[in-house]
Amino acid sequence: xxQSRTESKSEKAQHAKPVGMTAAxxxxxxxxxxxxxxxxxxxxxxxxPEGMELWxxxxxxxxxxLGQTFAAAGGIxxxxxxxxxxxxxxxxxxxxxxxxxxxxQIRVLPAAQGKATVSxxxxxxxxxxxxxxxxSHWEEVLASLRELADQMxxxx
Numbered sequence: 001x002x003q004s005r006t007e008s009k010s011e012k013a014q015h016a017k018p019v020g021m022t023a024a025x026x027x028x029x030x031x032x033x034x035x036x037x038x039x040x041x042x043x044x045x046x047x048x049p050e051g052m053e054l055w056x057x058x059x060x061x062x063x064x065x066l067g068q069t070f071a072a073a074g075g076i077x078x079x080x081x082x083x084x085x086x087x088x089x090x091x092x093x094x095x096x097x098x099x100x101x102x103x104x105q106i107r108v109l110p111a112a113q114g115k116a117t118v119s120x121x122x123x124x125x126x127x128x129x130x131x132x133x134x135x136s137h138w139e140e141v142l143a144s145l146r147e148l149a150d151q152m153x154x155x156x
Contacts, residue, residue: 027131028123031138034111035118035149042108042116043086045148054141055106055120064089078104099126102134118145 035042045051047064056062057072069079075096082090086108093104107119120138125131 026123027125027127028121029125029131029135029138030119030121031135031142032109032117032119033142033146034115035146036153037116037149038114039108039110039116040086041152042118042145042149045145045152046089046106046108046118047085050148051145054144077101093122098130100124102130118142 035045037045046055052059052062056070056078057074057076059070059072062068062070064080064083064085066080066083068083069077071077076094078091078093078101080089080091081103082088082105088108089104089106091104092101094101102122102124105119105121107121109117109119111117120141122134122138125134
């Protein structure tokens with residue numbers, strides 16, 4: 001017996017993956033914003049104490065090198081897996097209370113007119129709730145980075 005189109009679409013909808021879900025990386029999120037900075041200026045901002053406090057939290061003299069682990073005052077922990085100045089950081093990144101670490105990648109990409117785009121991509125998130133929370137978090141981080149970039153630009 002043939003299925004009707006309505007039943008077929010309904011059945012497909014039941015098997016569709018939720019937004020942000022992949023087979024290989026679990027739930028993931030990506031957020032990016034263009035800053036009024038060059039790639040080098042955006043990188044310097046990102047790894048400055050003020051910038052790192054936004055995406056890691058308060059840490060003492062963190063060296064950005066392969067295998068370096070970190071633990072912030074607020075409980076975020078991690079380990080750098082890729083360090084390629086001035087364009088990429090990839091790390092294990094874990095909030096307090098999470099059962100497993102996620103993978104966080106931060107990229108600084110050249111954009112039009114000498115500007116730079118900063119991108120946060122996080123995967124291996126536990127569920128849709130963690131995905132939504134991290135989406136909001138990275139949007140706030142990028143807004144704060146933009147404010148810092150604007151302040152630094154006005155100090156020149």
